[in-house]
Amino acid sequence: MANLPPVKKNELPQLIEWTDLRGALHNHSTWSDGHNRPDEIADYMEELGLEYWAITDHSKSSFQANGLDAKRVREQIKEIKTINERLAGHGGKFRLLTGIEVDIYATGWISTTNCSQNWT
Numbered sequence: 001m002a003n004l005p006p007v008k009k010n011e012l013p014q015l016i017e018w019t020d021l022r023g024a025l026h027n028h029s030t031w032s033d034g035h036n037r038p039d040e041i042a043d044y045m046e047e048l049g050l051e052y053w054a055i056t057d058h059s060k061s062s063f064q065a066n067g068l069d070a071k072r073v074r075e076q077i078k079e080i081k082t083i084n085e086r087l088a089g090h091g092g093k094f095r096l097l098t099g100i101e102v103d104i105y106a107t108g109w110i111s112t113t114n115c116s117q118n119w120t
Contacts, residue, residue, distance in 0.1 A: 022051045023097075024050075027041070027054060027056060028056070031068060033057075033066060034055075038079055038096060041055065046087065052097050053097065054096070054099055055080065055096060056098075056101050058100075059101060059103065059110075068100065
């Protein structure tokens with residue numbers, strides 16, 4: 001801390017504001033352990049003026065968080081596609097992105113069905 005006088009004086013510059021953000025890439029929905037449905041998320045983030053928001057719910061290995069198996073992932077992708085079509089239909093530029101939070105095992109395999117990629 002001795003080399004950081006601004007820290008000691010609480011004079012750090014404001015590097016980024018919420019309004020500088022265009023979106024976020026790691027968020028959960030009610031499909032796993034989040035608190036909002038994808039359509040609610042999309043409507044609110046569009047209202048905030050963001051461009052994108054990724055829903056990356058837990059994979060099946062997070063059973064305690066209601067993680068998604070392959071069937072539920074496909075269902076969620078369909079839902080998000082429908083939401084994006086609705087948004088595009090009224091001229092909105094905001095889009096939901098989709099992904100999944102997976103565990104990477106010591107063997108290099110990832111915790112999702114229908115994935116044969118070994119990352120080691």
